[in-house]
Amino acid sequence: MLTVLDHLPDALLDLDAHQLYDRLSGPTLIHLSGRRDPALFVSVLLHGNEVTGWQAIQRLLSRYTQRELPRSLSLFIGNVQAASQGQRRLDGQPDYNRIWGPGSTPEHAMAQAVIQQMQQRGVFASIDIHNNTGTNPHYACVNHLDAPSLHLAGLFGRTVLYFTKPEGVQSMAFGHFCPAVTLECGKPDHPHGTQHAYEFLEACLHLSGIPQRPVLSQDIDLFHSVAIVKIPDQVSFSFGDAETLQSNGGSQAHICFPPDLDHLNFQEIPPHTRIGWTNNGFHLDVQNEQGQDVADRFFYAQDGEIRTAVPLMPGMLTLNSRIIRQDCLCYLMERYPWVS
Known part of the structure; x- marks a missing residue:
């Protein structure tokens, strides 16, 4: 199910999320080289109706069409079939943010292939971008309470949510081998969500490292699901x-x-x-x-x-x-x- 590329297909950044299925036909992992390694991993459209991540990537990569990325970037574009219909997932599909653990579906095997490839290549940090359908503030989620993940979450905003259920989410799988956060960027039709995600990605690409020191409790508002x-x-x-x-x-x-x-x-x-x-x-x-x-x-x-x-x-x-x-x-x- 997985296509792996080392370049952006022509004019891909000109396509809206609902148009990607015509070009990509399925989940796609794209490796783009930059000045620093290892790569920043970013996943978008794990839910096909949550388009802010793709819009932020469009804005980000449009800035670097004629110049080198500050850091290598590995971009995973998920459920483009559901995105073509503006749905979280299609009937008969598993949830693409529940397939990153054990399972017997082709989608689980695809997710394991992504994990294995990124473990071999090395990952600076993992960022999974989502939207909400209800009225929510912007916040970051972590599944592991390591200092780098909390620092990364705090870079997005003060509100941080720690959860261990449901299992099988992307950030939980990647959090075993790199700092990993999920960004919740409000409703998909709110432009400031795209702007916030874009600014966060830009900042992460320019980081030389992520602090290892403990996060101070007064620096973030940490909640537990x-x-x-x-x-x-x-x-x-x-x-x-x-x-x-x-x-x-x-x-x-x-x-x-x-x-x-x-x-x-x-x-x-x-x-x-x-x-x-x-x-x-x-x-x-x-x-x-x-x-x-x-x-x-x-x-x-x-x-x-x-x-x-x-x-x-x-x-x-x-x-x-x-x-x-x-x-x-x-x-x-x-x-x-x-x-x-």
């Missing part, structure tokens, strides 16, 4: 209010959320905050990092309302029903108790 919230397949949901529960197949939805639910992202909300309404008890699936059911720890249902049981901070809440079904409703986060 402690649980993932999903809606079971058999549970219907809608967005509205208690009085105007939207119908689903002629009957009321099991759960209804406020139409501005995603405005709670990265807000530290107190106990007993209402986040929705339920017609027939409680139907959210909440699992911690060990895969245990912890719904009762975080939420309760009372008088037809779903409320928070403890102080918590949600992240990546979305109003996109397809994304909720393909991935999750949100993650729950807590401040990470760390000592620098």
